[in-house]
């Protein structure tokens with residue numbers, strides 16, 4: 001008779017590692033009958049006995065929640081394993097013992113492999129395995145599966161358990177009334193000739209296990225017994241309470257046991273977290289603290305990204321441009337191609353790339369905040385503010401996503417249950433300044449406010465949030481009315497940010513940015529370049545070109561905002577294709593004006609500090625890019641809302657830009 | 671105990687598992703286990719978060735950024751609210 005060992009444990013408890021350590025190459029993989037769950041089986045030897053080891057699916061519980069759970073418990077009850085080795089993660093024993101408790105309820109012979117004791121020790125978690133064994137009434141063997149430690153002892157204990165009769169393991173009480181009901185039901189089921197132990201079956205039925213309920217119903221009906229149905233009809237009212245009571249009894253049991261056998265060093269950390277949170281999420285201080293932190297982030301971005309790395313990048317782009325040009329000249333490339341390379345690629349796309357260092361630093365710092373756990377606190381603070389102005393707080397989650405890109409930002413609104421909240425969240429998302437707009441601000445900052453970069457950028461973002469709040473408030477009072485739903489935000493524990501995470505975050509952003517530069521922006525620039533040099537015979541990049549004429553047509557709209565020149569108009573227009581294109585197009589049309597003229601210099605000639613600000617306000621708030629509009633159309637299911645979004649944002653942007661310019665002029669700024 | 675945990679979640683301004691652990695005098699992992707059970711029993715809901723399958727990320731160069739989950743939020747279900755009402759009435 002072969003001896004069968006079943007391996008059972010939570011996901012990530014090290015079950016697979018233990019299975020491999022036990023069976024080595026002696027394993028084969030199949031499927032459990034009727035389901036798609038993988039079945040792994042292997043052989044191991046201890047002493048001169050061969051054992052079959054069956055690796056059951058990793059689960060947290062043994063209900064009927066998933067196929068995995070059903071497969072595992074069916075095997076334990078009807079597959080007749082001689083012993084169950086329950087792999088328990090010593091670093092997370094509270095979560096793991098819930099399953100152990102359920103194994104004990106099944107009346108299986110169980111040996112606990114207390115795994116990852118090395119990791120527990122490293123984290124100063126001490127588990128008294130002897131006390132644990134006493135409390136559970138079963139053997140507990142410490143193991144380090146990944147180092148094959150404790151395997152022999154484990155097999156020794158398993159063998160002894162198989163040989164000995166089943167006794168001594170703890171029996172849970174679920175309270176007097178439930179225990180009574182279990183006994184009553186058990187009696188009924190005893191005569192039912194069912195494949196499961198009646199005591200366990202009674203417990204599971206009271207717990208509301210629908211899978212077993214069906215089995216029992218069918219089976220007893222076939223046997224012509226209606227006592228069960230009668231019992232059940234009497235019971236029906238209380239069923240839900242029983243379920244909670246039973247689960248709670250297990251939970252209490254686990255709590256009791258672990259309280260005695262596990263020691264953790266975390267208490268000090270917990271109270272500090274709490275203290276820090278009380279400050280960072282403070283009703284009045286929370287918001288100013290968030291503002292100060294963001295301000296520092298922006299300041300640092302300029303200090304490191306511009307002053308340290310920025311020049312190096314600009315020189316690099318210039319150098320690469322020169323190289324490309326001389327290469328084209330050497331291979332006798334046609335003049336138009338050289339021109340395109342110089343003004344379109346280097347002047348345009350290059351102008352965007354020059355700002356990569358700043359973006360790198362900004363995202364690195366943001367990644368740092370995110371990784372540390374602070375961002376959740378910031379979101380909580382914002383959430384409170386949003387609720388205070390009558391907006392659904394969860395909207396802020398989609399807004400945070402919108403800071404990266406409005407497309408996923410709009411999509412993130414799906415988590416809002418009410419239609420009202422969702423529509424508002426969609427409509428205000430474009431006011432969150434997305435990553436693609438950053439180069440626009442950077443150009444103007446470099447031209448006019450080089451020493452106030454942090455402050456300007458901070459103000460731009462803050463203005464975006466402010467307008468979003470305001471519009472949200474207006475929408476919730478006019479367009480959409482209704483209840484807001486409630487949810488509770490989780491503040492994760494603080495963590496020391498890991499360099500790996502921060503770098504990965506940064507790379508994701510930068511590679512995304514560069515990919516866009518090489519594809520979308522390149523395409524937009526190429527297209528507009530053609531328009532800028534045609535028709536043949538006119539001065540390229542001049543007002544007479546097709547592009548120039550289009551620009552002249554639109555430009556008067558922006559006259560009241562102070563930047564009524566055709567280049568700015570074309571730039572803004574191209575931004576509807578993709579926001580990065582604004583800088584690229586400005587770079588192209590200005591680069592063509594005067595040989596070798598840098599974009600920043602050109603901007604300085606055409607704009608003033610005041611018009612620079614009004615232009616930035618315009619770009620912050622005006623019509624979102626085509627991809628975002630497409631997403632709005634898709635998410636709202638109507639082109640009307642996309643059109644509405646396109647026009648109302650433009651109107652607001654225009655009004656505010658005009659306001660900035662006109663009021664600024666009245667106050668004597670230029 | 672689970673009822674009490676649910677009540678504390680309900681009363682708190684935000685979910686901080688470490689804070690709940692202090693309040694209930696339980697270690698954090700036990701609190702986490704409690705959350706898992708409350709979810710399983712249908713009293714508490716971990717709010718649906720989006721993953722890439724729901725999004726047409728395709729080859730969007732920013733896809734890896736969007737997949738990050740900025741925040742986790744919880745909702746106490748109707749069933750959970752009903753339970754709390756009974757519980758509070760009883761206490």
Ligand SMILES: Nc1nc2c(ncn2[C@@H]2O[C@H](COP(=O)(O)OP(=O)(O)O)[C@@H](O)[C@H]2O)c(=O)[nH]1
Nearest residue numbers: 011012013014015016017115116119144145146
């Ligand atoms: N430090 C430590 N790591 C372990 C131990 N056992 C397994 N692991 C690691 O824990 C991770 C999860 O193990 P795995 O066997 O895949 O878990 P399963 O999901 O339960 O099958 C893997 O990276 C293992 O290398 C152990 O005893 N100590």
